Amino acid sequence: MPENPTHTSGAAITAPLPPVSPVTLRINGQERQLHIAPWTTLLDALREYLDLTGTKKGCDHGQCGACTVLVDGKRINACLTLAVMQEGRDITTIEGMGTEEKLHPLQQAFIDHDAFQCGYCTPGQICSAQGLINEGKAKTAAEIKELMSGNLCRCGAYTNILAAVQEVVEMELKIKN
Amino acid sequence: MNSFTYTRAEAVEAAVREKSASGKVKFIAGGTNLLDLMKENVERPTRLIDINRLPLTKIEAAPDGGLRLGALATNADTAWNAEVEKRYPLLSQAILAGASPQLRNMATNGGNLFQRTRCYYFYDLATPCNKREPGSGCSAIGGYNRILGILGTSESCIATHPSDMCVALAALAATVRVTGKNGERVVKFEDFHRLPGDTPQFDNTLQPDEIVTAIDLPAEDFSRHFSYLKLRDRTSYAFALISVAAALQLEGNTIKEGRLALGGVAHKPWRDTTAEALLKGQPATEETFRRVAAKVVEGAKGYGHNTFKIELAKRAIMRALKQATEGMPVADAFQNSNP
Ligand SMILES: Cc1cc2nc3c(=O)[nH]c(=O)nc-3n(C[C@H](O)[C@H](O)[C@H](O)COP(=O)(O)OP(=O)(O)OC[C@H]3O[C@@H](n4cnc5c(N)ncnc54)[C@H](O)[C@@H]3O)c2cc1C
Ligand code: SF4
Ligand code: FES
Ligand code: FES
Numbered sequence: 001m002p003e004n005p006t007h008t009s010g011a012a013i014t015a016p017l018p019p020v021s022p023v024t025l026r027i028n029g030q031e032r033q034l035h036i037a038p039w040t041t042l043l044d045a046l047r048e049y050l051d052l053t054g055t056k057k058g059c060d061h062g063q064c065g066a067c068t069v070l071v072d073g074k075r076i077n078a079c080l081t082l083a084v085m086q087e088g089r090d091i092t093t094i095e096g097m098g099t100e101e102k103l104h105p106l107q108q109a110f111i112d113h114d115a116f117q118c119g120y121c122t123p124g125q126i127c128s129a130q131g132l133i134n135e136g137k138a139k140t141a142a143e144i145k146e147l148m149s150g151n152l153c154r155c156g157a158y159t160n161i162l163a164a165v166q167e168v169v170e171m172e173l174k175i176k177n
Numbered sequence: 178m179n180s181f182t183y184t185r186a187e188a189v190e191a192a193v194r195e196k197s198a199s200g201k202v203k204f205i206a207g208g209t210n211l212l213d214l215m216k217e218n219v220e221r222p223t224r225l226i227d228i229n230r231l232p233l234t235k236i237e238a239a240p241d242g243g244l245r246l247g248a249l250a251t252n253a254d255t256a257w258n259a260e261v262e263k264r265y266p267l268l269s270q271a272i273l274a275g276a277s278p279q280l281r282n283m284a285t286n287g288g289n290l291f292q293r294t295r296c297y298y299f300y301d302l303a304t305p306c307n308k309r310e311p312g313s314g315c316s317a318i319g320g321y322n323r324i325l326g327i328l329g330t331s332e333s334c335i336a337t338h339p340s341d342m343c344v345a346l347a348a349l350a351a352t353v354r355v356t357g358k359n360g361e362r363v364v365k366f367e368d369f370h371r372l373p374g375d376t377p378q379f380d381n382t383l384q385p386d387e388i389v390t391a392i393d394l395p396a397e398d399f400s401r402h403f404s405y406l407k408l409r410d411r412t413s414y415a416f417a418l419i420s421v422a423a424a425l426q427l428e429g430n431t432i433k434e435g436r437l438a439l440g441g442v443a444h445k446p447w448r449d450t451t452a453e454a455l456l457k458g459q460p461a462t463e464e465t466f467r468r469v470a471a472k473v474v475e476g477a478k479g480y481g482h483n484t485f486k487i488e489l490a491k492r493a494i495m496r497a498l499k500q501a502t503e504g505m506p507v508a509d510a511f512q513n514s515n516p
Contacts, residue, residue, distance in 0.1 A: 018180060038183035038225070041212070061213050062280055074253075074282045080209045081283065084183055085227055128279065135278070137257070149413035150277025 023084050027052065028096030038084055043067045045083035046093060054094035054123045058152070065151035068124040068131070069093050075131025077150075094123035097130065105171065106130060109164040117155035125151050129165045133172050141166055178215045185227040189356055189390060195226050197358060197386040204228045204388065206249060207283035209276075210292045217300055219293075219309060233287075233390055236260065242396035245354075248287030248389045252342060253278065255286055265394055267403040267424055271345035274407045277414050287389040290343060290353065290369065293380060294336035294444075295416055296325060307333045308377040315377075323482040324418065327474075327490070329443040334377030335480055337441050338370055339416050344440035345405060347448040348422035351394050357387035370445030377444070399424035399436065404500035406493055407440075417441040419489050421497035425461065432456045437469065437498075442477075442490060449473050461502040463495065470494040 018037040025032050027050065034049050043060070046052040046069070058066030060079045067078040070092040098104030106126045109115070116122045128151045132138050138147040144165055153161060186192035196202050203222035205211055206229060214220040233249040236258045244264060246255055255261055256272035276284060298304045298316035305314035317325050317335055326335045346366050353364045370381050383389075402425040409415040420440035426433040435456030438448040452472040459465040470491040477487045 019182070038181060039178045039215075060216065062209055062277075065277065065279060068279055075279050076283050077209075077279045080207075080212050080280075082183070082205075082208065082212070082225075082227075085205070085208065085229060131278065131282075135253075135257075146413055147278050150279045 021084075024087060025050075025083060025091060026089065027091045028093060029090075034083065036083060038082060040083050041079055042069070042081050042083045042086055042091070043078035046078060052093050052095050055127075056120055056123055058121070058124075063152075064121070064124075065128055066121050066124040068127040068151065070127055070131055070134075073131075073134050075128050075134075075150075092127070092130075094127055097126060104130075105168050106164070109167045110161075113160045113164040113167070114157075115160040115164040116153075116157050121151060121153045121155075121157075125153070125161055125165075129168065132165070133169060138169060139173065144169060178212075179218065179221045179223075181222055182224045183227065184224070185230055187230060189231055189233070189388060192226055192228055192231065192388055193357060193386055195224075196388070198224070200224055202226060206285040206288040207251070207280075209280050209284050210288060214293065214300075218302060219300060228388070239393050241393075244394045246286050246392045246394065248391055249285050251282055252276070252284040252286065252289060253281040256281065264398070264400055265345075265349060266400055267405055267422055268342070268345040268349060268394070270403075270405040271341045271407075271420075271422060274405055274417075274420070275341035286342070286392055289340055290389060290392075291381070292338075292340055295339045296336045297321060299336065308336055308373075311376070311378045318480060321482060322480045324416065324441070325480065325483050326443050327477045327479055327483060327486050328439075328447055329372045329445070330478060330480075331373045331375065331377070333375050334373035334444065336373065336377065336444055338380070338443070338445050339441070340446065341405070341407060341417060341420060341440060343370070343446040344420055344422045344438050346392065346394075347438040347446035348424050348436040349394055349399065350397070350436070351392050353389055354391040354393060355383065355387045356390050357384055361390075363393075366446075367448055373444045380444075397434075399426065402427055402501045402504055404497040404505075406497040406500065408489065408493055419486055419493045421490075421493045423494070423497040423501040425456070425498070425501045427461060427502065430461050432459050432461050432465070435469075435498075437473070437494065439473065439490060439494070442486065447473075456498075461498075463499070466495045466498040469498065 020035045023034045046055050056066040058064035062077045062080045069078045071089050098107050132147050138144045200223040202224045205225045233247040235247045239245040252272050256269045262269050298306045304316040307315050326337045351366045353369050404423045407417045407420040417440050422438045424436040435453050452469045455469045474487050
C-alpha cells in the first residue's frame, strides 16, 4: 500500500508540532516573511522555504563553502547560522549577484575562464570571491589562493577559478587606482 | 538538531539572568562551533540565547594602555583591525592561520575561547568518550589519536584545544573579562582553560552563568620579533598538528624577554613559563633555542599515532624562535610553510 513517506508511523506520532515563529529576512533587497522553527539554518531557509536554491548544501558543517552568501557585504557559511539570527541584516545570495541579461563580472569571468565542471561549488565560489573583493586584502595570486581556501571544488577546477577571480580582482584594483 | 527555544539578549545583565534559568541553556555567538556540534547531537541545548546584539563588538584602548577586544568582535575584524595589526601582529597572524575567511567573519573572539576539541571520538556518538559522556571511557587512548595531545594529558582524556587565536593570546599574556550573577571578574589567560584531569567534560574554569565580555591585551610590545608557526596536513584551512607562538624582546642579540606557547599539544593553549625563563638574558642562538625546546617537551608523552609530535614540537619551537629573532614571521598566512 503506498504511503506518504513522512507519515509512515501515522498515529504513533505524539510529538507536538515544532513551534514556528515569524521571521523577516531581507534577501537581495527584498523583505521576505517566513514562519519557521528556530533551528532552521539560513541555508535551509533559503533553499527549502524561499525557493532560492542557488545557494548549495555541500557538507552542512562549514567545511566546503558551497553555502557561501554575503551578510552586510561579508561572506559567511549559511549552514552554520540560524535564519532567525540574521533578521535585520542584508543578505545577498547568488540570485542577487547579476541578471540573465546582465551577468555579474564574476559570473562572466567564470564562464570566460571555464572555471567549473559540474558547477555545484560555483555559486559559493562567486559569492566568496565577491566577499574577498569587498575585503580588499587579496591582490596577488598567492593571496587569492589563501583567501579563497574556504571554498572547495570537488571537480578540482581550481586553476581556472583562480584565473577568473584574479581577473576581476585586477579589474577592481584598476578602477580603484 | 534537537528542538529548542530561542531568545535574543539585548543587555549583558539580562543574558546572565537568562543563562541561569533551568534547563540546558546556551549562548550562541557566531554559531560556528555550537551549531556544528548540535547537528551532530553532541550538544543538545533546550534554549539558545543569541548574544550577537550585545554591545560587545568594539576594539578599543584598555585603561592600562593595552587593547580591549570585545567578545563579539569577529575574528576577521580583530585580525584586520589596524591597532591589532600594528601592536599585536602575532595575534593577527594566528587568527588568519585558522579556519576560513567565511568562518572568521562569523566566529567571535568570545566563541573562539570556548571552541571544543576536534577529537574524532568526541564527535562520534557511537563511541565512548569521557568528555562527551563522563565515565564512559576514552576511545582515543589506544585508538586513533594522531591529532591529540602529548602534554598535560590524563588517563581520562588526551584531547587538544584546537584554537589558533588562543595560542597567541596565551603567549601575549592576555586576560579575560567575565560577568556573572555576582558581578565582574578578570581571569588570567593561563587560568581560563584547564587540564583534563578526571573531569575532562570541563574545558575551562568559567561558571555556567558567566559570560565573556572582552579580552584584554597588555601594553607590552612584542610587535617586532614574533612568529606564529602552524604545521598542518595541508597549507590552508586545516587545524594545527602543532602550532607555536613565539615572541621576543631583543637587545642586540640578547633576549630581554621571551614568550612561548604551543597549540595542538594539550587540553589548553600550552604556555611554558619555565621554558620562557631559559630565554631570558640569553643570546638568541640555536643553542639557546635547543635547550628551550628540550625543556618544553620534557614531560611529553606519546600515545602511538601522535608520538611524532614530540620531535615535531621541538623542531617547530626552534624554527619559530629563529623566525622571531630574524623578524621574519614566515608563518604568514600567505606563505607556504613546509616543515
Ligand atoms: C570547518 C572549520 C574549520 C575551523 N578551523 C579552525 C582553525 O584552523 N583554527 C581555529 O582556531 N579554529 C578553527 N575553527 C573553529 C572556529 O574558530 C570556532 O568555531 C569559532 O571561533 C567559534 O566562535 P563562535 O563565535 O562561532 O562560537 P559559537 O559556536 O557561537 O559558540 C561556541 C561556544 O561558546 C559559547 N560562547 C560564545 N560566546 C560566548 C561569550 N561571550 N561568553 C560565554 N560563552 C560564549 C557558546 O555558548 C558555545 O558554547 C574551525 C571551524 C570550522 C567549522
Ligand atoms: S581524548 Fe578526550 S575527547 Fe577524545 S575520546 Fe578521549 S575523552 Fe573523548
Ligand atoms: S554547506 Fe556550508 S560550508 Fe559546506
Ligand atoms: S565545479 Fe564541480 S565542485 Fe567545483
